[in-house]
Amino acid sequence: MIAVSVRDLSFSWKRNEPATLEIPEWQVQNGETLLLRGPSGSGKSTLLSLLAGINTPQKGELSLFDTPLSKLSGRQRDRFRADNIGYIFQQFNLLPYLSALDNALLACQFSSIRKERIAKAGETPEASAHNMLKRLGLSESQIQQPAHSLSVGQQQRVAAARALLGAPPLLIADEPTSALDAEHRDSFIQLLLELSAKNNTTVIFVTHDAALSRYFDSHVELNDLNKAGVTA
């Protein structure tokens, strides 16, 4: 199965404007870990919003796990995202008023499929989230603490736990380590990839730091992918 399949994709934010994103062809294999590097303004956030199903391309095809996203309604795409995509932001990933545990459990709030996957593994969502948080290095007391009292590094770990809870087949991380120092950054990436590998989760890791590519199966430059502005 192919995780991401793109063909003749074209997207512009406003009608009758030149496209911000044009990708003739791109594929990501299932279970692959991929570093996507691009300077700011290269269409990074546009591509991510298309992959997450927030927006749909005006032209071309975008399929995730053989599901063409453009054939789904907005509501169906929200549902698809809830079930299949774990998403980590650069920062401010958490609802500050919920505990670390409740933040992680948000992943199951909108997805019954994730709950089913956890149930199949013989766990409750609470236990699974708890284990995941411990695995990511949070202490018992930190797990119960409200998210705003955690350090940035701990918050990113909670975000990772949420993204991975219920074993979604695709993980999208949008510069999740940019707020971390080098030491924390490396251990965070290693842990993230280790946990993803257990579920054979495909990882798309966006960063501007090419030095991280040693951790990933492949390295793609967005500028090589995106033909917008080149042919026009």
Place this chain on the structure above:
Amino acid sequence: MIKLAIKSLLNRRASVLLTVIAIAVSVTLLLAVERTREQVQTNFANTVSGTDLIIGARTSQIQLLLSSVFHIGSMTNNMSWDAFDDIRSRPAVEWAVPISLGDSVGGLPVVATTEDYFKHFRYGSKQSLTFASGDAFKGENQVVLGAEAASKLNKKVGDNITIAHGSGGISFSEHDDHPLTIVGILKRTGTPVDQTILTSLTSLEVIHGGESHDEHDHGDSHAHPPAESISAALLGLKAKPLALRLQRQINTYKPEPLTALLPGMTLQELWKTLRVFEQALTVISSMVVLIGLLGMLTIMLASLRERRREMAVLRAVGAGPGTVFGLLVSEALLLTLVGAASGLALLYLLEWSLAGVIQSQTGIVLSFAWPTIAEWWRLGLVVVTGFVLSLIPAWRAYRQSLADGLTVKV
């Protein structure tokens, strides 16, 4: 999602608490206006429950009613004893109780009447007056106190009091040489009777310098009227339908100008004239509620900017823009529901804590009742208005989360 809304609200508890308080206070005000009106009306109706007709010298009906029964305002003219005697001897009249007003003790009105007052006066659901201690006055220089009057003056049966002329708190002409003995104290009725000091017409006549009837032959006492004139009289009729005809007869009474009124009808007239004020109060209190709800709207709109990240996080875990919309609407609904409920609780708390003061000041007894249908309607209207107003921030959040998606640039 309700859980999420609650937690989000708790996170902003300072501003949320203020909003709830604003809504609660305004709801209390809205309900209190209506409730006070109802309580006052029932109370007034209770006070005259056994009286079919009230007569007095020519004046406006409302003035006669207010001064004779509720001791509000004063009577300018008296009716003669002869006219009273004539009317009470008519076949339609079952009983007649004369009352004379104009004196006071420490600001409390003195009602001079006859023993028949205790026999015929009815309040509430046709209840008679009963004594907490002692008994009705029998002879001269005796008084009976209403429950509230007794506690205000701090007197008990056997004590003496002196009566002052005029109805003010302080009078320059106290009838010091005529102390009156308290022979009875009435049980609480929740009507203006509680505030009054009841004595016999003859006692009052003596105080005012008239002759004491005791000096005359007792066998002849019926020939002497107990007073030259009286302020008003309460009548009970043998059959209610006779009231209208008798009223017309009295209003066109030839020997002297008189006014007769049907208490129930005159009260209705009074309420009708006061309706404008009630409506003004209702409009004002509705405005206050609206201001409370607009405060909520302001706070919700102001918080939207800082909550954009929250919305993006929710969208990332699969919430649709519709869910974001629903989240804000449920927050507003929770706020207004809690606000309305606390407003209702505050109303009962106020009633409970102020009941004593209100009764001693006005004689009005607040009864604790479940909210009426009209009150439920008002509460419902508040919640619906809150809901409608919440559609504004909810719509904005919906648009915002559609535009932002997962990328928030704040």
